[in-house]
Amino acid sequence: MVEGETGDGRQDRPSPVLPTDAEARGMARRLIRIARFGALGVLDPGDGFPFVSRVALASEMDGTPAMLVSSLSQHTRALQHDARCALLVGEPGKGDPLAHPRLSVTGRAERIGRDDPAHAAIQRRYLCRHPKAKLYAGFSDFSFFRIRMERASLNGGFGKAYLLEGADLSIAGHPALEELAAMEAGAIAHMHADHLDAVRLYAERLARAGEGSWFLSSFDPEGLDFMDGDRVARLAFDPPLATAGDLRPRLVALAKEARERG
Known part of the structure; x- marks a missing residue:
C-alpha cells in the first residue's frame, strides 16, 4: 500500500x-x-x-x-x-x-x-x-x-x-448566574437613569458599534449586550466576571477606559 x-x-x-x-x-x-x-x-x-x-x-x-x-x-x-x-x-x-x-x-x-x-x-x-x-x-x-x-x-x-x-x-453552572439574574433589571434601569452616557460610550468606543442611540439590553458574566433599533452589539468582559460583586467596579473601569479613548 x-x-x-x-x-x-x-x-x-x-x-x-x-x-x-x-x-x-x-x-x-x-x-x-x-x-x-x-x-x-x-x-x-x-x-x-x-x-x-x-x-x-x-x-x-x-x-x-x-x-x-x-x-x-x-x-x-x-x-x-x-x-x-x-x-x-x-x-x-x-x-x-x-x-x-x-x-x-x-x-x-x-x-x-x-x-x-x-x-x-x-x-x-x-x-x-x-x-x-x-x-x-x-x-x-x-x-x-x-x-x-x-x-x-x-x-x-x-x-x-x-x-x-x-x-x-x-x-450553565457559573456561580454568579443566579445573583446576576436577580439584579439585572434593576442594574440596567439604574444605568439608563444615571449613566446613559457611559452606556453609549461602551457601545460606540469599546464595542466599536458606531454612533447611535444605544441602550443596555442585557448582561451576563461574559459581557454586555446593547441595542439600537435593529442593531445589536456586544462587549466582552476580559476577564469574565467571577462574582456578581465584580459588576460595578468593572463598569466603572470600562467607563474610564471609554472616556480615555475619546
Missing part, C-alpha cells in the same frame, strides 16, 4: 475540523448572544421530513437561546410532537455570505411555562431585543421555548471548522 493511502486505495486526508479551543467557544457563544433571528429546523410530525422556518431569538443569561412562538405555527406543533431541532445563527455581511461565521446548533426545545421562575427574565430580555413583540407576547397562544443545546458545528470562516459540545456553548 502506498504511504498516504487508505486500504481501499483512497488518499488519506487530514480532518478539516480543528481542535476546539477558547477562541472557538467564544465565537460560538457570541453568535448565539447577538442573534436576533435564526433558521429553526424541526421534524414534521406528519411525514417526518425536515421543515425549516425563521424565528426571532434572544438568550437567557447562561447563553441558552430562546424564542417566542405561536401554538398555531407549524414549527411549534412539530416541537410539541418531537422536541429535537436544529438552529442556525450567524448573519451574512459584506462580500461572500459563506465567508462569515455561522453556528448550527442541535438540541431539544423546552417550553418555558408562565409559572416558571425563568419566565419573567426571558420575557424581559426578549422584549428588549424585539420591542414590537409586546403587542402579542401576552396572548395565550404564544409561549417561550428554550433550546437545550447538545452539540454544534461552527464555521468561523475559511479553514475554521469546529465541532462543539453543549458545555462549550453556554455558561
Whole structure:
C-alpha cells in the first residue's frame, strides 16, 4: 500500500475540523448572544421530513437561546410532537455570505411555562431585543421555548471548522448566574437613569458599534449586550466576571477606559 493511502486505495486526508479551543467557544457563544433571528429546523410530525422556518431569538443569561412562538405555527406543533431541532445563527455581511461565521446548533426545545421562575427574565430580555413583540407576547397562544443545546458545528470562516459540545456553548453552572439574574433589571434601569452616557460610550468606543442611540439590553458574566433599533452589539468582559460583586467596579473601569479613548 502506498504511504498516504487508505486500504481501499483512497488518499488519506487530514480532518478539516480543528481542535476546539477558547477562541472557538467564544465565537460560538457570541453568535448565539447577538442573534436576533435564526433558521429553526424541526421534524414534521406528519411525514417526518425536515421543515425549516425563521424565528426571532434572544438568550437567557447562561447563553441558552430562546424564542417566542405561536401554538398555531407549524414549527411549534412539530416541537410539541418531537422536541429535537436544529438552529442556525450567524448573519451574512459584506462580500461572500459563506465567508462569515455561522453556528448550527442541535438540541431539544423546552417550553418555558408562565409559572416558571425563568419566565419573567426571558420575557424581559426578549422584549428588549424585539420591542414590537409586546403587542402579542401576552396572548395565550404564544409561549417561550428554550433550546437545550447538545452539540454544534461552527464555521468561523475559511479553514475554521469546529465541532462543539453543549458545555462549550453556554455558561450553565457559573456561580454568579443566579445573583446576576436577580439584579439585572434593576442594574440596567439604574444605568439608563444615571449613566446613559457611559452606556453609549461602551457601545460606540469599546464595542466599536458606531454612533447611535444605544441602550443596555442585557448582561451576563461574559459581557454586555446593547441595542439600537435593529442593531445589536456586544462587549466582552476580559476577564469574565467571577462574582456578581465584580459588576460595578468593572463598569466603572470600562467607563474610564471609554472616556480615555475619546
